[in-house]
Amino acid sequence: MTKTPNFAGWRAMILSQEDGNTDKLTRQLKLLGLDVTRQWRPLDGAALPDLVLVDADQGWDELLPWRSGRPARPVIALLGSEAPGRIAWAIGQGAGAIIAKPVSAAAIYPALVLSVSIHEERHEAERRIAYLEERLKLRPVVFAALARLKEERGFDDDRAYAALRDCAMRRRMPIEQIAAFFLGGSEPLREVG
Template sequence: MTGPRIPSFRNRHALVVHPDDNDRRLLDSRLRRLGLVVHCHENTPPVLVASHADVVFFDVDTGIDSPFEGLAPSVRLIALVGAETPGRLEWMLSQKPGAWLMKPIRSSGVYTALAMAFHRLEQQHDTERYVERLRLRARHRDPVEAAIVQIMHQNNCSEQEAFSSLRKVAMDTRSSLITLSKSILADDLPAPQQDLLRREG
């Protein structure tokens, strides 16, 4: 069983939003050594600029309200933390960063923060895709259940028999369960399929 793979960061674009000081220079140097293309800004740039980055490092100490609102969902955020005050940390958490680095910045930890931010965003996207599949399944389940109940009444059969009948007709007619169920509920089922359901039931 294989675990998560760390992606290559070479030629990825990093945006560093931080005052021009030793922390920013050290971070800039370390990111470049890892192969990233680095862009530095004193203040939060327009969202359009930030959205072109693969990862944004932002300073918690000088942060303003919702600087990355409207940012593309593919951009990873990494917080640069100096003062560990409740107010600053609450603000940082509200930005939903994928990782953080404590200041003063050192060479160690930058690679780990990048790996964590990229991994967490991928996890988030996996979760969102899974939830969407569940939503679609839930939306489509009701017509199937309603069609099964109708077949049970029409054919005087059990739920299992009704479902087996529905599935067999769907396979024989190369229809999806959803499409077939909706046709049954709309009383719009072609006569041959009605006959099939009666025979299967």
Template structure:
């Protein structure tokens, strides 16, 4: 997997501070403002802050979550990425107890700032959080694509066998070559293309209009 380009300019992003620590909020608001971010604050009381339904995007928002809150905030999750939050998270660490650190990691923090927060450490945490989140997202996407192709491989076997029957081919390599050429023309992976043609053939068969897997003009 080719590593993505590292982000180091955050001037068009928005920071959301989920904390009740006035000193941390003041330092972060001033420092992040100088870095070009707009800053908003989500105070919490007894109930957890719920951001799960907000349209937050990784390229636009960074969350700063205080590990000393009574309840961890509810964050929007990335589609198909398990518990990974949709946006980068910086954890604010006050009490360095294993349970607090574990809770921040479970929230999805990819960088940490010790409290009291000092202005000189904010950029490093921001840089690490944004770029590590992007790297994890790329890795999960690659794993998801690999799993999808693995599940689709059974369709390759079915498509090869069906094409051999229809064309009277006795060489599975020749049938596979035809399918690969057609998948390239269709701009699909060989696995995705074989799934399409096998499922199309099954649908035609169910409707009573069964036909060849592919037209001979495509050869």
């Protein structure tokens, strides 16, 4: 996260039974410009808020509509217990921050910022991993192109790889894509001796 977010207009859902903590939390979130609702039933996956605050002391697995550890929205756990199982549950639900109970107004804004930042970092890491996994799946294509260059042009391993790499760099394309084009016949690699 490059800048501190402005939460004005965000929709927040508090998943908790009503008590003094939720009252204080609601008041403070509204002061920060959030539209706040509270319920104590499972969250509807079709109408997700921008931010979820969940009572980790009493929460259960079906309370949140996503796979464990892969939250679709930033999650903040409300936690009054030091029980390892409750802390583990909050982490398993993807909580990026914790607000200790009894709720202190000063703890809310930092938890919002931290939660959003952690959520963005997780999604960026997932995108990067997916990209790298896709490139990894295409490694056999690169090896096949290298083998073909070695066979057809008499290159050694280093020269074959340098030829693919240089062509990819000149065209500003991933080496896997150039290798696929070469194997498919649409990229003859003419500039390669």
